[in-house]
Amino acid sequence: MGKLYLIPSLISEINPLEVIPLGTKKVIENTKFYIAENAKSARAFLKKVVPYIQQSSIEVVQIDKHRSENDFFSYLDKCKEGENVGLLSEAGCPAVADPGSLLVMEAHRRNIEVVPLVGPSSLLLALMASGLNGQNYAFVGYLPVDKHERRRKIKELEARSLKDKTTFIFIETPYRNTKLIEDCLQTLRPDTLLCIASDLTGPKQYIKTLKISDWAKENFVTLEKVPAIFLIGVQP
Incomplete structure (x- = not known):
């Protein structure tokens, strides 16, 4: 067979x-x-x-x-x-x-x-490089398209992360990346950690983890048309 x-x-x-x-x-x-x-x-x-x-x-x-x-x-x-x-x-x-x-x-x-078979996995590569808790994590796929529902979901994930020290991994359609980042910056607590990873294994690989308060000061990379992975969590 x-x-x-x-x-x-x-x-x-x-x-x-x-x-x-x-x-x-x-x-x-x-x-x-x-x-x-x-x-x-x-x-x-x-x-x-x-x-x-x-x-x-x-x-x-x-x-x-x-x-x-x-x-x-x-x-x-x-x-x-x-x-x-x-x-x-x-x-x-x-x-x-x-x-x-x-x-x-x-x-x-x-x-x-x-x-x-062995090969690249953007989810695991992002988790490995994030510095967030790799002992307790969950992939939750796409967040809701509706802005209010998306922000509600982001707050829910943050609460669960604070309670259980879980790292949550999610993705978005590339043309909505900027809106998702804005929602994270405006919704999450200042000390919550956010990792953004894009073009993993590629020539323009970008991986950065910062507190929300520090992301607010960053001119983060333009991700409007680039597949990216997002992770939120607390210090392991």
């Missing part, structure tokens, strides 16, 4: 062999069927990792939110036929802040071996 490989993709414009280890590269060399969020970008990534790959020799199917779960899960039939299947995220690790977790769960139900 074939295996389901969870293959991390790039999170910045960089030579993939700087962050993709040899073991992951070998799996890509020997896998011919892939499931991806975007077929075109997935093929471009595979070509970067293995430049000599023949595009005609691989098949990449795109996750389609309009397909039924049964149609989506049918891709795992390849494993039953003895062929390995690769699951690719658009950026970072599959099934983490990513739609692939449903497919992974179905693989477990079918007794298909799931193999996570």
Whole structure:
């Protein structure tokens, strides 16, 4: 029986062999069927990792939110036929802040071996570099779009962080980054710590953790169109 490989993709414009280890590269060399969020970008990534790959020799199917779960899960039939299947995220690790977790769960139900591979994870890299509590943390995804709901959520996370010393990690659509930062500066306590991390592993990598009172004095980097990770917490 074939295996389901969870293959991390790039999170910045960089030579993939700087962050993709040899073991992951070998799996890509020997896998011919892939499931991806975007077929075109997935093929471009595979070509970067293995430049000599023949595009005609691989098949990449795109996750389609309009397909039924049964149609989506049918891709795992390849494993039953003895062929390995690769699951690719658009950026970072599959099934983490990513739609692939449903497919992974179905693989477990079918007794298909799931193999996570090593590669960049923006969430863990940001947590590692933040200086915030790495013993007790939670990823809460996107905050509410509505300004009042977003500020209410930020205050709620801060209260939980103060109570349990939990680090909270969240993300935002790049064009709303500035508004999110403004909400944090205007909502959080002066001594609460905020970390902003962007372009991780890339040439313009930016990671800084400051108290809110100190962020207010900073001309922080422009993040309007750059994917970023945000963390709030207290001193561990």
